[in-house]
Amino acid sequence: MPKRDQVRRTSSWLLIAGGVLFALQGARDWFDSRWGQFTAQREFAEAVPAEVRLPIRNAGFRPQPGDTIAKLILPRLNAELYVVEGTGADDLRRGPGHMTATAMPGEAGNCVIAGHRDTHFRVLRDIRRGDSIILETRQGRFVYRVKRTQVVSPDDTASLRPSPVPILHLITCYPFYYVGAAPKRMIVEAVLARS
Helix, strand or coil: CCHHHHHHHHHHHHHHHHHHHHHHHHHHHHHHHHHHHHHHHHHHHHHHHHHHHHCCCCCCCCCCCCCEEEEEEEECCCCEEEEECCHHHHHHCCCCCCCCCCCCCCCCCCCEEEEEEEHHHHHHHHHHCCCCEEEECCCCCEEEEEEEEEEEECCCCCHHHCCCCCEEEEEECCCCCCCCCCEEEEEEEEEEEEC
């Protein structure tokens, strides 16, 4: 077999192997996100019985990393997601992550929740001004209204600043269908409408 044919054959096998590895990684990410939401839903249901979902304030409650803290509902988009505490890699595999040290849902201050654009927060590609975002927690049910969406550079940290009023920021990478590390961030800013 000529050397050129051997190089082509080896290159072909390497490309096929690389494609299989990428497919397996994508399948693993998909499975992890679905399994993470399943377990988060179960934890949330066990931790928050229906009779406790009334607006009960529990100032000072601070969850541990990985705890399921809220059910995030986007009614117009027909989406329900379970939010976990923390934004580490393991946390974000399970679901959108509440950024530790920011306000809890419904509290005065800036509540920041981040998620992956290619799994849980892909639904944000269709969100628009005026949409409702509902966060159900042990402390109650909080309805936010989307004030605006914007695309910013990763070093723009304005959405992380403290706020004197209850505000919610959902953050994900952008664009949604970008191969590799996305160069920008999409920010959804919402204000508390009622609790």
